[in-house]
Amino acid sequence: MQDTIVEKVLKHPKYAELVQRRTRVSMAFFAVALVIYSGFILTLAYMPEVFAQPLGPDWTMSVGVLTGILVVFSAVIMISLYVYFSNKIFDPLLDAIVRDVE
Amino acid sequence: MKKFLLNTALLSMIAQPAFAATGQANTSAIVMFLVFIAGTMVITWWAARKTQTTSDFYTAGGGITGFQNGLAIAGDYISAASFLGIAGMVYVSGFDGIIYAIGFLFGWPVVMFLVAERLRNLGRFNFADVTAFRLEQTPMRILAASASLLIIALYLIAQMVGAGKLIVLLFGLEYKIAVVIIGTLMMIYVFFGGMTATTWVQIIKAVLMLAGGTLLAALVLMAFNWNPDAMLAEAVKVHPSGAELMAPGAAVSSNPLNALSLGLALAFGTAGLPHILMRFFTVSSAKEARKSVIWASSFIGYFYLLTFIIGFGAIALLVRHPEFYNNLDLSAGSNNMLTALIGGTNMAAVHLSNAVGGSLLLGFLAAVTFATIVAVVAGLALAGAAAIAHDLYANVIARGRSTEKQEMRISKISTLVLGVLAVLLGIVFEDQNVAFMVGLAFAIAASANFPVLVLSISWRGCTTRGATIGGFLGLTFATLWVVLSKTVWVDVFGNAEPISPFPNPGIFSIPLAFFSIWFFSVTDKSARAVKERDAFTALTVRSQTGIGRSGAQDH
Numbered sequence: 296m297q298d299t300i301v302e303k304v305l306k307h308p309k310y311a312e313l314v315q316r317r318t319r320v321s322m323a324f325f326a327v328a329l330v331i332y333s334g335f336i337l338t339l340a341y342m343p344e345v346f347a348q349p350l351g352p353d354w355t356m357s358v359g360v361l362t363g364i365l366v367v368f369s370a371v372i373m374i375s376l377y378v379y380f381s382n383k384i385f386d387p388l389l390d391a392i393v394r395d396v397e
Numbered sequence: 398m399k400k401f402l403l404n405t406a407l408l409s410m411i412a413q414p415a416f417a418a419t420g421q422a423n424t425s426a427i428v429m430f431l432v433f434i435a436g437t438m439v440i441t442w443w444a445a446r447k448t449q450t451t452s453d454f455y456t457a458g459g460g461i462t463g464f465q466n467g468l469a470i471a472g473d474y475i476s477a478a479s480f481l482g483i484a485g486m487v488y489v490s491g492f493d494g495i496i497y498a499i500g501f502l503f504g505w506p507v508v509m510f511l512v513a514e515r516l517r518n519l520g521r522f523n524f525a526d527v528t529a530f531r532l533e534q535t536p537m538r539i540l541a542a543s544a545s546l547l548i549i550a551l552y553l554i555a556q557m558v559g560a561g562k563l564i565v566l567l568f569g570l571e572y573k574i575a576v577v578i579i580g581t582l583m584m585i586y587v588f589f590g591g592m593t594a595t596t597w598v599q600i601i602k603a604v605l606m607l608a609g610g611t612l613l614a615a616l617v618l619m620a621f622n623w624n625p626d627a628m629l630a631e632a633v634k635v636h637p638s639g640a641e642l643m644a645p646g647a648a649v650s651s652n653p654l655n656a657l658s659l660g661l662a663l664a665f666g667t668a669g670l671p672h673i674l675m676r677f678f679t680v681s682s683a684k685e686a687r688k689s690v691i692w693a694s695s696f697i698g699y700f701y702l703l704t705f706i707i708g709f710g711a712i713a714l715l716v717r718h719p720e721f722y723n724n725l726d727l728s729a730g731s732n733n734m735l736t737a738l739i740g741g742t743n744m745a746a747v748h749l750s751n752a753v754g755g756s757l758l759l760g761f762l763a764a765v766t767f768a769t770i771v772a773v774v775a776g777l778a779l780a781g782a783a784a785i786a787h788d789l790y791a792n793v794i795a796r797g798r799s800t801e802k803q804e805m806r807i808s809k810i811s812t813l814v815l816g817v818l819a820v821l822l823g824i825v826f827e828d829q830n831v832a833f834m835v836g837l838a839f840a841i842a843a844s845a846n847f848p849v850l851v852l853s854i855s856w857r858g859c860t861t862r863g864a865t866i867g868g869f870l871g872l873t874f875a876t877l878w879v880v881l882s883k884t885v886w887v888d889v890f891g892n893a894e895p896i897s898p899f900p901n902p903g904i905f906s907i908p909l910a911f912f913s914i915w916f917f918s919v920t921d922k923s924a925r926a927v928k929e930r931d932a933f934t935a936l937t938v939r940s941q942t943g944i945g946r947s948g949a950q951d952h
Contacts, residue, residue: 300938300944300945301934301935301938301945304938304942304944305934305938310938310941310942313941313942314937314941317941321510321511322510324506324509324510325506325507325510325511328503328506328507328510332499332503332506332660332664333660335499336496336656336657336660337657339492339496339645339649339656340645340649340653340654340656340657341653343644343645343649344644346492346644346645347640347641347643347644347645349640349643354626355626355629355630355632355633355640355643356625356626356629356643357492357643357644359492359495359643359644359645360491360492360495360629360643360705363492363495363496363498363499363705364702364705366499366503367498367499367502367698367701367702368698370502370503370505370506370694370698371691371694371695371698373506374505374506374509374690374691374694374695375691377509377510378687378688378690378691381514381684381687386684389941389942392942392944393942393943393944396944397944
């Protein structure tokens with residue numbers, strides 16, 4: 296029983312497309328997240344003077360504090376984009392497969 | 398004056414061992430706390446009638462929506478440690494507090510892009526279901542349960558000790574009584590209401606915490622005419638570190654590897670924390686799991702931004718209130734505003750609420766903070782009960798031959814045992830430096846659970862032998878490293894010199910775990926390994942589509 300469902304899914308023309316595209320998208324997002332995060336950590340660890348500079352002559356807020364806030368936003372934005380992709384691209388593919396197989 | 402070491406920073410996230418004074422009872426705090434308890438008891442009574450099966454007990458029958466689950470996860474995250482600890486760290490060293498917040502937050506993209514949906518499609522009650530999906534039950538369950546129980550114990554100690562100290566200060570209770578109250582409440586929620594009660598307590602608390610934090614941050618910004626930079630300027634003016642407040646501390650740059658290592662453990666630890674992963678099984682589908690992450694990360698990110706405002710606001714505003722300090726001395730070169738704060742720097746946010754909102758806001762935040770700890774402890778106990786009853790008892794000892802009723806009984810007994818254990822640990826470790834425990838919990842989660850979980854679901858070549866050896870190596874290495882580091886070897890055991898060069902193991906233990914899983918998998922030529930690699934196709938079909946998932950929903 297179980298095997299036949301698995302085989303049916305495997306034979307479905309949209310399955311390979313789903314796996315391939317989804318893997319590519321999530322890996323790309325993961326890579327971007329890693330770059331942003333490690334960029335932040337590496338900068339504060341090895342180039343703290345970059346983060347220490349104030350934003351401008353009349354500012355107290357430093358580059359580091361602003362970057363930190365932007366990094367917080369970036370995490371939420373990346374996750375939102377991923378959800379958007381999933382809803383728009385992957386869910387229709389997935390629904391088609393589930394409909395055909397079950 | 399930035400002597401604040403990153404590695405000891407976690408200390409201030411929980412409680413400092415010696416709080417200055419026993420506090421006086423705050424009437425509004427006690428009233429609000431009692432109202433909260435009464436409300437949660439009603440919820441527990443309601444949830445108890447719905448909690449019949451193991452699926453109800455562990456995962457609330459899969460009937461939680463993505464939004465609700467997102468709030469509950471945020472509730473687990475917006476713990477007293479995050480709120481008081483990060484605000485306290487910002488109060489002490491400014492920018493360095495932000496580093497922790499970002500580390501905790503970046504666990505979420507990792508969870509989302511690598512595990513969340515597949516986890517939901519593959520598992521039933523906890524993440525061990527996922528690692529044991531195509532690998533052999535017994536070793537995978539034992540590995541998952543050992544790492545999970547260790548993480549839970551460390552977390553429990555940190556929460557109990559932190560909470561106990563907090564209550565001593567806020568409610569004027571004795572420490573032991575405080576710890577017993579938390580343990581008892583937690584046992585009632587979990588024992589009778591299972592995951593349904595635990596989740597709803599967490600949701601309500603998260604909403605209250607978000608509302609309270611928003612109000613506090615708004616009142617702070619209002620005091621500076623809604624200009625955050627004016628607030629920062631004032632903070633820099635009065636803080637002993639001055640402009641350095643805006644930059645990474647000397648401790649970070651003097652040991653960049655340690656900072657890096659900590660950063661790794663924080664970001665990858667989340668995807669290995671058993672009580673967080675367990676929440677993904679309370680929703681009905683992978684789509685809802687995805688929604689949980691977006692809500693959770695939005696609320697957590699928002700709350701951390703509030704915490705930054707609260708922390709910097711505390712620097713700028715608290716010095717105007719000498720009554721919050723033991724003999725405040727603001728002369729140049731004195732760092733007395735950091736050392737003389739009543740109750741320690743963890744109390745910065747609490748004092749701030751009193752300063753800008755009066756005793757009503759103070760009482761509200763104190764009650765919510767206490768509720769937070771009870772809720773987080775309940776979630777931990779539930780994950781612990783799942784590890785004991787579902788992994789060790791049902792699948793290892795009884796080898797899947799136990800009935801649901803038996804498993805349920807064992808999990809309820811486990812809850813009681815864990816509750817008593819939490820109280821005892823809280824009392825035993827009362828005066829211990831609990832800093833290393835949270836750090837170690839994240840390091841173990843990132844070095845044992847995370848690599849095993851990720852490789853077992855995304856790499857065809859992963860075998861039982863590789864996962865078991867790699868997982869245990871990561872677990873052992875991370876634990877030994879922390880034990881031999883300054884935080885334990887010197888500060889706890891009293892040796893002169895640490896053996897590990899710096900306290901955070903992540904930068905070595907995480908790659909070690911990944912490498913050894915790979916190495917011991919590719920060299921595994923057994924028949925079992927061949928079968929496991931073949932089973933990867935079926936796993937992928939299930940993880941990608943959710944077809945064939947044993948439904949946890951009961952509706």
